Amino acid sequence: MARSATVAVPEDASTATGAGRRTQRRSEQLAGMAFVAPAVIVIVGLGIFPAAWATLLALQKWNGFSEPRFVGADNFERMSRDTDLVAAAWHTLLYTGLFMPVSVVGGLLLAAALNRRIRFMGLYRTAIFVPYVASAAVTGLLANFVFNPEVGVVNNVFRVLGLPQQGWLEDPSQAMVVLVIMSLWGQLGFVTVIYLAALQDVDTACLEAAEVDGASASQRFRHITVPQVAPATAFVVIWQTIQCIQLFDLVYTTTRGGPIGATTTLVYYLWEQAFRQLSFGYGSAIAWVLFVVTMVMTLVLVAIQRRRGGEQPA
Amino acid sequence: MIATTTENDSAEHPAVPTAEADRPAQSEARRRRLPFSPWHLLLAPIAVLFAFPFVQMIMVSFMPSRDINRLPPRFIPTTVTLDGYRGLLERSDVLIWLTNTVIVSTVAVGSNVVLCSLAGYGFARLRFRGRNVSFLAILGTIMIPIQLLMIPTYVMFARLHLLNSLAALIVPWLATAFGVFLMRQFFLSVPRELEEAGLLDGASRLRILWHIVLPLARPSLMTLAVFTLVGSWNDLIWPVIAISDSNLFTLQIGLANFQGVRRTEWSLLMAGNVVAVLPLLVGFLVAQKHFLATMSSTGLKG
Numbered sequence: 013m014a015r016s017a018t019v020a021v022p023e024d025a026s027t028a029t030g031a032g033r034r035t036q037r038r039s040e041q042l043a044g045m046a047f048v049a050p051a052v053i054v055i056v057g058l059g060i061f062p063a064a065w066a067t068l069l070a071l072q073k074w075n076g077f078s079e080p081r082f083v084g085a086d087n088f089e090r091m092s093r094d095t096d097l098v099a100a101a102w103h104t105l106l107y108t109g110l111f112m113p114v115s116v117v118g119g120l121l122l123a124a125a126l127n128r129r130i131r132f133m134g135l136y137r138t139a140i141f142v143p144y145v146a147s148a149a150v151t152g153l154l155a156n157f158v159f160n161p162e163v164g165v166v167n168n169v170f171r172v173l174g175l176p177q178q179g180w181l182e183d184p185s186q187a188m189v190v191l192v193i194m195s196l197w198g199q200l201g202f203v204t205v206i207y208l209a210a211l212q213d214v215d216t217a218c219l220e221a222a223e224v225d226g227a228s229a230s231q232r233f234r235h236i237t238v239p240q241v242a243p244a245t246a247f248v249v250i251w252q253t254i255q256c257i258q259l260f261d262l263v264y265t266t267t268r269g270g271p272i273g274a275t276t277t278l279v280y281y282l283w284e285q286a287f288r289q290l291s292f293g294y295g296s297a298i299a300w301v302l303f304v305v306t307m308v309m310t311l312v313l314v315a316i317q318r319r320r321g322g323e324q325p326a
Numbered sequence: 327m328i329a330t331t332t333e334n335d336s337a338e339h340p341a342v343p344t345a346e347a348d349r350p351a352q353s354e355a356r357r358r359r360l361p362f363s364p365w366h367l368l369l370a371p372i373a374v375l376f377a378f379p380f381v382q383m384i385m386v387s388f389m390p391s392r393d394i395n396r397l398p399p400r401f402i403p404t405t406v407t408l409d410g411y412r413g414l415l416e417r418s419d420v421l422i423w424l425t426n427t428v429i430v431s432t433v434a435v436g437s438n439v440v441l442c443s444l445a446g447y448g449f450a451r452l453r454f455r456g457r458n459v460s461f462l463a464i465l466g467t468i469m470i471p472i473q474l475l476m477i478p479t480y481v482m483f484a485r486l487h488l489l490n491s492l493a494a495l496i497v498p499w500l501a502t503a504f505g506v507f508l509m510r511q512f513f514l515s516v517p518r519e520l521e522e523a524g525l526l527d528g529a530s531r532l533r534i535l536w537h538i539v540l541p542l543a544r545p546s547l548m549t550l551a552v553f554t555l556v557g558s559w560n561d562l563i564w565p566v567i568a569i570s571d572s573n574l575f576t577l578q579i580g581l582a583n584f585q586g587v588r589r590t591e592w593s594l595l596m597a598g599n600v601v602a603v604l605p606l607l608v609g610f611l612v613a614q615k616h617f618l619a620t621m622s623s624t625g626l627k628g
Contacts, residue, residue: 040452040453040454040531041453041454041455042454043448043452043454043530043531043532044448044452044453044454044457045448045454045455045456046448047444047445047447047448047452047531048444048445048448048449048454048457048460050441050444050445050500050501051441051442051444051445051464051501051505051506052445052460052463052464054441054497054498054500054501055463055464055467055501055502055503055506056460056463056464056467058475058479058497058498059463059464059466059467059470059475059503060463060466060467060470061478062474062475062478062479062482063467063470063474063475063478065478065481065482066474066475066477066478069477069478076481076484122372125365125368125369126369128363128365130362130363130365130366131362131363131366132366132369132370133369135373136369136370136372136373138611138614139372139373139374139376139377140372140373140376141610141614141617141618141621142376142377142380142607142610142611143376143379143380144556144610144617144621145556145560145603145606145607145609145610145617146380146603147559147560147562147578147602147603148560148562148578149560149562149577149578149579149581149582149585149602150581150599150602150603152582152585153581153585153595153596153598153599154379154383154599156585157382157383157386157592157595157596158379158382163394163395163399163592165378165382165399165401168398168399171398172398197376197379200376201376201621202621205618205621205622206621206622209622254471258471258472258473260473260562260563261562261563264562264563264566264582265562265582265585279473282473283473283476283563283567286476286477287480287567292477292481295477296474296477296478299471299473299474299476299477300474302471302473302474303470303471303473303474306471307469
């Protein structure tokens with residue numbers, strides 16, 4: 013891009029005389045601005061500016077072609093009456109409620125299990141971490157295959173075990189469960205890596221003292237390890253909650269919101285409103301509420317973590 | 327105790343060192359009724375479960391369709407066939423998708439490495455007006471989710487006549503807030519003394535960055551490259567919004583749409599899946615420690 017040309021400015025560095033020092037400071041000014049300008053233009057131009065515009069759009073009615081019309085709080089009022097939106101919120105909540113506990117508890121237990129030196133450990137870790145690179149499109153196709161009612165391995169295992177065949181992604185009451193399972197497949201490795209790093213900082217002297225005092229392995233884990241990795245837990249909970257609220261990709265590559273709307277999540281609904289119905293104003297209003305809800309939840313979780321951390325003896 | 331075990335294991339996994347399990351040798355011996363650690367009984371099945379979808383994906387991509395559509399379907403193909411890959415080449419634009427994806431990801435990685443290094447160094451070392459404000463603005467964008475940005479960004483790109491172009495896919499990936507933050511954190515950790523000799527010799531900041539500081543930054547640059555590669559390669563929502571011309575599809579949208587058209591041609595679809603994930607899969611297996619570093623440094627954002 014043309015911008016990179018501006019970077020070559022700071023070629024004149026001077027000697028350390030009095031006047032030279034001033035030019036040096038001047039040149040540092042110029043160099044600093046030139047160094048950060050390209051990245052700042054891209055990131056702020058595509059981050060702050062559209063966010064401000066979205067605020068304006070949320071107060072307008074606009075289909076992208078005609079003149080936008082200022083409607084005040086109409087979009088927000090419409091949201092309160094929109095039963096499809098409420099349904100989408102429930103679907104998102106269901107997904108979050110199923111995903112979060114397994115993700116956090118499973119990730120911690122998996123990290124604890126992987127935190128030892130036995131044979132094949134490298135292999136185990138690789139197998140659990142590698143789904144990290146699978147995109148939603150890849151994961152979605154795998155979900156469609158593995159949970160396919162006819163050729164899928166899950167139903168075939170069920171048949172061997174004498175269990176009834178299931179519809180999975182084609183069944184409104186099961187589709188969300190399949191999405192949760194596939195998300196866990198992709199993301200448990202990430203949580204595990206975070207916890208594995210945190211487990212390295214757990215005080216071994218404390219664990220050994222507790223063992224000498226006769227604490228069982230599960231007591232040591234619950235009363236020493238779990239409290240000591242609390243900062244990691246806070247991060248994982250916040251990070252994964254945000255991911256849950258924003259679920260879109262996997263829905264797009266598997267069910268497209270179906271069957272009969274059972275997997276229409278908030279962001280999927282928002283996308284439909286904006287880019288299928290061309291309700292740019294209404295879509296922006298939904299996006300704003302989602303953003304605010306996410307921020308508030310993050311702040312609450314951070315506050316809880318701070319208070320908990322404060323109560324503990326250092 | 328921790329020091330020795332970490333040392334031993336770091337050859338394999340430097341990014342995530344291991345501490346020996348929290349129990350002394352006697353109780354270990356007491357439990358040794360099995361000829362191997364009981365942890366294998368837990369970990370082996372879990373590892374198999376996680377690896378299974380990828381293994382089956384590769385199997386099916388080489389399978390004749392009669393192996394898939396029989397009851398029960400076969401796991402290992404009776405004969406290895408390239409029909410899936412041949413069909414994929416003939417009946418989809420996979421080469422176009424692959425080319426587009428490679429172009430976007432290559433430019434994204436190159437641009438991120440250059441622009442984020444420059445900005446990270448500027449924010450860490452140089453004093454200039456507006457430094458704090460612009461750095462805070464960049465940090466602030468990390469909190470703003472894509473769904474708030476996508477509608478105005480779409481309109482913006484439409485007005486600039488950038489929709490349905492590779493530029494639309496590339497521009498958002500030219501620099502990332504995460505990258506700037508990551509590089510700044512690294513440059514802050516470099517001792518200033520290293521640069522002072524160069525400054526006294528009258529070398530420009532750009533030369534100091536290039537010759538003295540950047541060679542030290544290789545691990546951070548690798549983390550940034552991995553983050554950008556995975557992110558731009560796997561991006562879905564923005565390409566879905568910005569691209570409708572099938573000649574500009576990336577692998578991700580190409581595959582997602584193709585799936586709807588060829589619902590039951592599994593070997594074809596899985597061949598497409600292999601193409602979409604193989605570069606990252608191989609990258610992961612080769613550069614595992616950098617991938618793990620990327621995964622854990624995502625935590626820097628929080």
